[in-house]
Amino acid sequence: MFNRSTTKRVRLTFTGGAITAGALAVTMVVGAASATALPDLQPGPEPTIHTQEAFAPEDDFTAKWTRADARQLMRLSDPDAPSRENSMPAELTMPTVPQDFPDMSNGQVWVWDTWPLTDEDGNQYSVNGQEIIFSLVADRSLGFDDRHVFAKIGYFYRPAGIPAEERPENGGWTYGGLVFKEGVTGQIFPDQSYSHQTQWSGSARIFKGGEIKLFFTDVAFYRNPDGSNRKPYDPRIALSVGKVHANKEKVFFTGFDTVTSLLQADGTYYQTGEQNEFFNFRDPFTFEDPAHPGETYMVFEGNSAMARNEAQCNEADLGYREGDPHAETVEQVNASGAPFMIGNIGLAKAKNKELTEWEFLPPILSANCVTDQTERPQFVFKDGKSYLFTISHRSTFAAGLDGPEGVYGFVGDGIRSDFQPLNGGSGLALGNPTNLNFSGGEPFAPDFNQHPGHFQAYSHYVMPGGLVQSFIDTIGTHDNFVRGGTLGPTVKMDIGVGGDPTSTAVDYTYGDGGLGGWADIPANLNVNNGGKIK
Numbered sequence: 001m002f003n004r005s006t007t008k009r010v011r012l013t014f015t016g017g018a019i020t021a022g023a024l025a026v027t028m029v030v031g032a033a034s035a036t037a038l039p040d041l042q043p044g045p046e047p048t049i050h051t052q053e054a055f056a057p058e059d060d061f062t063a064k065w066t067r068a069d070a071r072q073l074m075r076l077s078d079p080d081a082p083s084r085e086n087s088m089p090a091e092l093t094m095p096t097v098p099q100d101f102p103d104m105s106n107g108q109v110w111v112w113d114t115w116p117l118t119d120e121d122g123n124q125y126s127v128n129g130q131e132i133i134f135s136l137v138a139d140r141s142l143g144f145d146d147r148h149v150f151a152k153i154g155y156f157y158r159p160a161g162i163p164a165e166e167r168p169e170n171g172g173w174t175y176g177g178l179v180f181k182e183g184v185t186g187q188i189f190p191d192q193s194y195s196h197q198t199q200w201s202g203s204a205r206i207f208k209g210g211e212i213k214l215f216f217t218d219v220a221f222y223r224n225p226d227g228s229n230r231k232p233y234d235p236r237i238a239l240s241v242g243k244v245h246a247n248k249e250k251v252f253f254t255g256f257d258t259v260t261s262l263l264q265a266d267g268t269y270y271q272t273g274e275q276n277e278f279f280n281f282r283d284p285f286t287f288e289d290p291a292h293p294g295e296t297y298m299v300f301e302g303n304s305a306m307a308r309n310e311a312q313c314n315e316a317d318l319g320y321r322e323g324d325p326h327a328e329t330v331e332q333v334n335a336s337g338a339p340f341m342i343g344n345i346g347l348a349k350a351k352n353k354e355l356t357e358w359e360f361l362p363p364i365l366s367a368n369c370v371t372d373q374t375e376r377p378q379f380v381f382k383d384g385k386s387y388l389f390t391i392s393h394r395s396t397f398a399a400g401l402d403g404p405e406g407v408y409g410f411v412g413d414g415i416r417s418d419f420q421p422l423n424g425g426s427g428l429a430l431g432n433p434t435n436l437n438f439s440g441g442e443p444f445a446p447d448f449n450q451h452p453g454h455f456q457a458y459s460h461y462v463m464p465g466g467l468v469q470s471f472i473d474t475i476g477t478h479d480n481f482v483r484g485g486t487l488g489p490t491v492k493m494d495i496g497v498g499g500d501p502t503s504t505a506v507d508y509t510y511g512d513g514g515l516g517g518w519a520d521i522p523a524n525l526n527v528n529n530g531g532k533i534k
Helices: 072-076 330-335
Strands: 109-118 125-127 130-139 152-159 174-178 196-206 211-221 234-246 251-255 260-263 282-288 296-303 342-350 358-368 375-382 385-392 406-412 428-431 457-462 467-472 474-477 480-483 491-495 504-506 525-527
Touching: 109 125, 109 457, 109 467, 130 196, 130 234, 152 196, 152 251, 196 234, 196 375, 211 282, 234 282, 260 358, 282 375, 296 358, 296 375, 342 385, 358 385, 375 457, 385 457, 406 457, 428 491, 428 504
Parallel strands: 109 196, 125 525, 196 282
Antiparallel strands: 109 130, 125 130, 130 152, 152 174, 196 211, 211 234, 234 251, 234 260, 282 296, 296 342, 342 358, 375 385, 385 406, 406 428, 457 467, 467 491, 474 480, 491 504
16 A cells, blocks of 8 residues: 555665565556556546557657556555654655755745756756856746746756755755847737736756756736736746856856747647637747757647637547446536646657748647646656656546646657556656645645645656756645745656656655755756856
């Protein structure tokens, strides 16, 4: 049986890459061709069978995260977990973060979505001995929940190679300021009458000569004084190019003075504002596919291209095995409001070496009638497998489904595969402590009965070796909580536990009971200002 309590931290010990006896009382053995639900689960359907088979990136096959898969989340939950206790397996749950967290910006800005400086293989770079990260930031004069339409991309730096225990408690970062000068990112929008213009998440790649290509989501809002839309907002995947300069005292950039619009939702694969004014299109992550050297691809968050008031889901979206007594009908699901939640993960391919021209490819994963948000997707390549990670909110699951805030993962044999959701078909890789027996409430008003860690971390980024960083949203109970706005402690997620590529588990031997250094995002390669690896 899974240990579902995280109030007492469980230490998992590893020997030769395998979990020792007693660490897990059940092994998550899931064959690639016949996914089977984990033992000791609550009653419910079996997960969909996924083969993990790879297809060419240009093929039109789209894997499905089905309702049958997602219903495994509630099967993992302990129905007897009392108020304010975690109901999910400890092996898949981030340890509880304490309320007395340090502030990495020393009170200067709110900080949330964050990403490191990387290459095409996901290696994380320091430059001349300085580690560099990019973050969404907002002025602290704003309310924390007002930050999204005022978000800017800022950056931090710190000396590389210092162990977490020897750094200042807040991670030792220096806030370097904003990447863009005022007005630069608003120039790409044909309609300049926007009410708000903002910058959302992306990724940053370093090239020869210290050149940095910053891929991000450039956004214009067109809102009335009451907050309603006078027309749908305009998000675009965009690119700006600059150069990094670093010495022992500081890091600064030149360039980043122009922006190139790369992609807009097309209405064929990816939902547009005309189809749904609340659509999602954001979070570019670029990489090279090991199976196609020299080719650059991008994954991003989207929604399936259906009109909001006409969206429907089908048998394949539900994914139940024939004769499963716990199956829903298509009619039941479509009548429940679930079709409002039709998230997907998109794929695009660069058409030139400058990475200024891109073409859409069909989505690699759809989550129709499962969740509306598949935020900040990224790939991790390990042991010949392609691991696709994304993050999702509890509040964006479709009617009839439930699951924690956190990281969800899928494994296949290539970047376009019949992806198998990790951990018994549920997809859950690393969730916040959550009690699915009770409502979550909202970050600004947690439910009285909810675990204090329910909203503790979000916007996770999976780093080399399975390190995971995220930002703090809200920690505490209804009657005693604090808001975040800074990065939380890094944790370690072991991928492919015991040689099983479909499993992950929190490494409780990492850091202090599973919690590493605050805002700890270590580089694994160093280059000089000219881009030469040292």
